[in-house]
Amino acid sequence: MKKAKKSGSDGKITLVDVARIAAVSPITVSRVINQPEKVSDAVKLKVQKAIDELGYIPNQHASSLASARSGIIGVAIPSLSNVVFTDVLRGIYKVMGAAGYKVLLVDTHYSPLEEEKMVRTLLSQSPEGLIITGGDQTPACDQLLRKSRIPTVQIMELLSNPIDMNIGFSHHLAGADVVDHLLGKGYRRIGFIGARMDPRVQQRIRGYTQALSERNLFEPSLVATSPEPSSIALGGALFKSLIAANEGRIDAVFCANDDLALGALFEAQRMNIAIPKQLAICGFNDIEAAAFVNPSLTSVAVGRYEMGVKAAELIIQSLNQQLPEHTQIDMGFVIKQRDSTNR
């Protein structure tokens, strides 16, 4: 790669080129970009003109290397096709964008092994902060993160031994509360539909199981799950098999998320099962459609966007040393009672 000593040949325009055109030193150009308040207006103008003229774009890799500041926040979520995570992401982007950080987003496909690989990728970018989903890391990944000393927020659920910061809510409690709600409405034989069975769904199902067991209302046949990803179609299928397995002796279905719940609801309509008279359906996540479908769908609402916002703010506060270590925040949840469980 022999080339003319002072650039110009292969098109790459560097800070040195700008400096030469503006007749200042390179470090002054650097200041115009990064600390403009330290440069006189006259020089700033001159340099800016040169930058525009040359179409100079700073090389972030060189900057990161020299300054040990990357401006990157790594985010790991299990799925891009789940509105739950994209809502959180919106909150993260909102705050991080405004604060001038770039977001490097990776998709772990609900796999801790994949997650470990992705975390290595993120760490190699020298991120200034990390936001990762849940607490289901491989031991190696956990070690990696703890050793990294990078501000890290684990989101979506409450953890007993978080790596650093943690924000979420209790899925176990939510599961139990849904059962309480349904029991309060007079339903007794409450089924459960779940898919993908990630750690958070498993906590919900444990909350559900515990609440029913305490009243001697639990039976294994009340639960229908699938390892496949959630979808409306799968919700319909699981609903049908749940009804079949219980020979109709079921009067409520708690669905692990709203996609499944909509599938169950639409399937019930086709099966001419009256909702909520014959059967109640309760979802989880409170996606927009829940409030508008007929009958409207009871669901568990969580401030996902707010969780993303808060997670991002935690990172930024941590970077400014404005936080006690190991901050943990419970976002709570609210059961939005609608027609589908109101007999």
Added chain:
Amino acid sequence: MKKAKKSGSDGKITLVDVARIAAVSPITVSRVINQPEKVSDAVKLKVQKAIDELGYIPNQHASSLASARSGIIGVAIPSLSNVVFTDVLRGIYKVMGAAGYKVLLVDTHYSPLEEEKMVRTLLSQSPEGLIITGGDQTPACDQLLRKSRIPTVQIMELLSNPIDMNIGFSHHLAGADVVDHLLGKGYRRIGFIGARMDPRVQQRIRGYTQALSERNLFEPSLVATSPEPSSIALGGALFKSLIAANEGRIDAVFCANDDLALGALFEAQRMNIAIPKQLAICGFNDIEAAAFVNPSLTSVAVGRYEMGVKAAELIIQSLNQQLPEHTQIDMGFVIKQRDSTNR
């Protein structure tokens, strides 16, 4: 920042540290990581042991700077909360992840100005490829991209003067085809509901308008739009005002997307308007719910995931010089005829 000459003091472990422990030269460690086939098995093992022992994580910024290869693909989409874009994104992640590229994702909020800012951010990361949405760039942004000589794919729509590569479909044609479909089913007074009014929605509405005008069936009162983001709620509201403005003399509604269509459908149910007998509703994008809602919703299906896959593949092929310049791909679309337009 004075410190011990050879690291060790502040925790950052570099390739030199690994080299020292493994008793090889730094460049050999680099090879073990990047070109393992060029290193003997014995040395590879020794080095790998040192890497594991030290918990070494390569510094990607240094690597990018030295090699002029970042491994980053920049992606700009207008919104994170729209399943249309997250579907495309899934396809992009699928291919790029498998090929070892990282995706730097930015959100332009449907604003060309924001987009220009974001493109500058992306360019400063020396991306090896770019995927951006549509052709509505600011002149400055357009220049920036053309001058960059970075493989770029503009997605979602077909453009007459693409920056580099282009993959999408004709929204104009789709709009006109929906009108043809509705006319074919015997509907005559066809309304339009649109929101956000981005360039693609505007093309759909032009296709709709043109198709109706050619038959002298167009009237301005048939169109209800809003600059707000699409939502089920907004779909319901626009539907109501469209019905009111036309005093019921409307027999079909073409909705710019499925969120609006679902809102219209649910609202029609509440207003006791029989779908499709009294009124047809057609959506756009064919989201999963369209097939399952009752009555099922006619919608325009596009291979979004496939578009993302293809866009990513175009970038990779372009990087391998396996492509003619300015490749353009029409993904086409299919009107999924369902009950909501079948009187």
Added chain:
DNA sequence: CAAGCAAATGATAGCGCAATCATTTTGATC
């Protein structure tokens, strides 16, 4: 077993920028 070549390994230099410290210029003050 020496010649010849490929495979494996290493020495050197520099990617583009900012931290650090040094120097110059400006402005305030009496």
Added chain:
DNA sequence: GATCAAAATGATTGCGCTATCATTTGCTTG
């Protein structure tokens, strides 16, 4: 206008890695 502090600007160096080219080692072959 001399003195001093503060503001503005610059020279040097190195961040951690890889491209390039040089050297060494191992291996084939007559």
